[in-house]
Amino acid sequence: MIDYLVLTEIFIGLSFILGSWTVILGWFYENKKILRWKSEGMKIVVGFFTSIILNVVSIIIWPVNWEYAVAINVFGLVVLLISLIYAIKLTTQMTRLESFAITPTRRKAPIIAVGDDMVIQKTGVPCIDKLISGDIRRAPIVIFGVQGTHPWRLAQHFAYEGLINGEAVIYLTTSKPPEQILEQFKWICNKNNDDFEKFKQDFAIIDCFTPFAGFGKFKSAEEMSREGMICKCADLRDLNDIYKAIDTIREMFEGKKIRMIYDNFSSLAEFSDSELLYQLLLHQIAFEERSGYISLYIVRKDEDLEMLQYLVPNIIKLDLIENKRVIEILKFSTNFKPGVFAINELDDVLMRVSKPKLGREISAEFDHIYEERKKDAEEKK
Known part of the structure; x- marks a missing residue:
């Protein structure tokens, strides 16, 4: 017999994952020019995508074997947690970078004449x-x-x-x-x-x-x-x-x-x-x-x-x-x-x-x- 309460919780979790994944994809698209961090961004995207697949699989096999479904669902949540950690780490790096690495290009440089002065x-x-x-x-x-x-x-x-x-x-x-x-x-x-x-x-x-x-x-x-x-x-x-x-x-x-x-x-x-x-x-x-x-x-x-x-x-x-x-x-x-x-x-x-x-x-x-x-x-x- 299907436990509809558990199934509802799974759908709520799935909705949360889908929403988070959409936000991450949007963020990654806007910041794709940061090529040095592309690998970090891909880890986040792959992690969220994997967690979605695992949760979908857990829903499908729930009527057949609820124990396996729960195990897969828990594993999906672990993958989601790891992806969130990567996202926090990358956000921290960007925040630190904005405080100094972008500053020099915005600061007014001294006027230097072309030619001999260069x-x-x-x-x-x-x-x-x-x-x-x-x-x-x-x-x-x-x-x-x-x-x-x-x-x-x-x-x-x-x-x-x-x-x-x-x-x-x-x-x-x-x-x-x-x-x-x-x-x-x-x-x-x-x-x-x-x-x-x-x-x-x-x-x-x-x-x-x-x-x-x-x-x-x-x-x-x-x-x-x-x-x-x-x-x-x-x-x-x-x-x-x-x-x-x-x-x-x-x-x-x-x-x-x-x-x-x-x-x-x-x-x-x-x-x-x-x-x-x-x-x-x-x-x-x-x-x-x-x-x-x-x-x-x-x-x-x-x-x-x-x-x-x-x-x-x-x-x-x-x-x-x-x-x-x-x-x-x-x-x-x-x-x-x-x-x-x-x-x-x-x-x-x-x-x-x-x-x-x-x-x-x-x-x-x-x-x-x-x-x-x-x-x-x-x-x-």
């Missing part, structure tokens, strides 16, 4: 500038370096070049305390017979290392600020906190061109949600290029390089061959000399240690351009 003559990094010719578009540069290649030294050259040209520098550190960053930068200044003090008001540090390592072991952002430095603290595990710190310092440097350094990006990626980080990068890079900023990302892991390689026009690889540092430009927005080159302790090019895989024609063509550039420079001297 390019730089050199990066300031000896081993990079020796291998390129032509103006460099203000766009992100990625330096991929394995352990022992010291990519941070290239970042210091990059920062110093910006400061001597009147630009501001924002140095985001995830792997070293701010005091060590300062010591390294002072070394670059001393090497060039310069004094760091005159650059202090244009050099800012975002400290993502100390909060994670533990306060008390190193100087805090407050202590650095009392010493006259521009220093903000941000939690490495919170992208929203990091973005707010970047945005605050940007406002302090309003009207100035900015060089931004991420040392290192891999630590940031390790503690961040990959979908959120990817969306944030899209907006950050678009905002930087529109605003005339130029940024440098230090990357340690292959998977992080894969994330960035389609977003940036400039990628440089540092490696070790027989314990000697070498550099190779994988792609660049201007002409560059292909191949693998040894670099010395001053981060300058020594010689080419292997030819490019693309063949001799490209190499010969650039050799001609490079020699002409070198000859012109010597004549000017």
